[in-house]
Amino acid sequence: MNDAQLQFVVVINAQGQYSLWPAGKPMASGWSAAGMRGERQVCLDYINQHWVDMRPRSLRENLSPSSASFQ
Structure with a gap:
């Protein structure tokens, strides 16, 4: 079986x-x-469609506008 x-x-x-x-x-x-199973390329396509922001969740949350304080 190939890859x-x-x-x-x-x-x-x-x-x-x-x-x-x-x-x-x-x-x-x-x-x-995450709810997807299949051949390699099918799974990679799913990831490309759903993982649009590569930053870790903790970084995204810390940099979100709602967490910034403006003075």
Whole structure:
């Protein structure tokens, strides 16, 4: 079976970062399934559509306009 035929699961962590995980392997600690499973390119396309801000969630929240104080 070549890499294109392998099945993957799209996973996401608490910081909102996405990755691929081989289907059927125990999930790594801190990651959970994001709802997409399929061939590598299908999963990468899903990530590209859903992970539009590469910054970790904690950084996005700290830099959000609502958290800034203006004087």
